[in-house]
Amino acid sequence: MLTAFIHGFLLAFGLILPLGVQNVFVFNQGATQPRLTRALPAVLTAALCDMLLILLAVLGISLIVLKLAWVKTLLYGAGVVFLLYMGWAIWKSSAGGEQTERPEPLPPGKQVAFALSVSLFNPHAILDTIGVIGTSSLKYDFPEKWAFAASCILVSLLWFCGLAISGRLLGRLDQSGRWLRWLNRLSAVIIWGMAAYLGRQLVA
Template sequence: MWEAALHGFILAWGLILPLGVQNVFVFNQGAAQPKLARALPAVVTAAICDTLLILLAVLGVSLIVLSLAWLKTILYAVGTLFLAYMGWSIWRSEPPAPGNASAGVGVRKQIMFALSVSLLNPHAILDTIGVIGTSSLSYEGYAKAGFAAAAIAVSWIWFAGLAVAGRGMGRLDSSGRLLLLMNKLSAVVVWVMAVYMVKMLVFP
């Protein structure tokens, strides 16, 4: 069981570390909110979504999704439109003014955005169900449970850490210039991912 848990832990870190839309959003909320606690809706929603995807992958849903070419096409098409919109939204966003207690996105919008970046990102979905789901086939019983639990724990630790890191940067950047630059870079990253989605649609 411990070997399976270590496998799940390392594998999850490898999947979650690259800069993506989900990570960008959680980090930006940590930086934009006047208090760290106000970024919790984004952190918890993103972690719950990852937990759901990992559980579906380990339970075998990955085999169904990966076998349906039309479903993958729909995921990529929807994902392309979604990422294009998210990039535009991030590019236009302005950093909060210093001392503005109402800065940052509200609870409802945080939850909706976190749900969107987590569940409408086909690249993340296919990575999770393809890599974690396939790897979990090597285990049964308690070993598979340990594998899944370790992968889920990584998500919760990572998103909490991202918000803390964002909060630290937000406190250091009193002028908001660094956060503005990060928003621009984040938007470019999101648009690059959208282009990748188009490539996967045209040349699957």
Template sequence: MLQPFIHGFILALGLILPLGVQNVFVFNQGALQPRYSKVLPVVITASLCDTLLILLAVLGVSVLIITSFWMKMILIGGGFIFLLYMGWTTWNSKLSNEKEEMVHKFSLRNQVLFAASVSLLNPHAIMDTVGVIGTSSLKYQGEEKVIFAFACILVSWIWFLGLSLFGRISGKLDKSGRFLLGLNKISAFVMWGAAVYLVISLFS
């Protein structure tokens, strides 16, 4: 039973590591919020959304998405617009002198809504989670499939907790906010690149 756990853990870790809007948002909230308890709604929301996507993937929803041209069209089209907008928003963010304003902007409700949107409306999260994890889970049955799914879900919860803690440490060390600003610029390029890649993948 160790093999499906290791497989799921390594696979999920590889998918969640790349820089993207979901990771940047969790990291930034960790750096911006005055207390760590204020970041937990973001961590819990992002983790629950990933859990939902993983469960849908393992239960076979991935087959519907992968085999449906129109579902792919909807995901890629919506994802292209979403990534362009998020890249533009991230690029134009100014953190250095607006920390209190940013904290006020992301109230508890806004935190939860934004974390859910970057988790569930991100086409890469959907295609990676539903496509890659869903396809990989097909080799397992019964208890082994449960263990595989559990390992994938566990990675999400550990990752977002750790990422928010790292953001908090960085926020305390970097009072000027230059590091976060630089990270946002890089993330914006990644999002725009991902948007272009989505369009290319549609015609490939």
């Protein structure tokens, strides 16, 4: 069981480490919120979404569902619309007011909705979860499979907490709000890039 736990921990860490729209969004919320606790909606939503995807992958359910063409079309179509709106909302929060003002933080409801979109409408996250974590879990039987899944979920939670804390440190250093404004704009561009990628997959 320990071997399965260590395998899952290292595998999940390798998958979650690269820069992606989900990571950028959580870091952004840690940086722009006035207190670290105000970024918890984004952190917890992203972590819970990852937990759901990991469990579905380990149990083999997600692979069956995504074989249905209409499900993939629905996910990608909804993802394009939501990511375009999300990018616009984040860009707008840094575009108004004086250049010395800090960006306007997102309220909890928008944090949850946006975290859901970047987690569940992210083809890279879904394919990594199904193709890598789900496939790797096939070598284990229960209860080793649960240990493998638990370690992947633990990495996800710790990583998102770490991102929010790192973002908060940047936010405290940038009292003028200049770097936070550019961070918001970078986040919006990355999110629009993901929307364009999803749109291409939709019409391909």
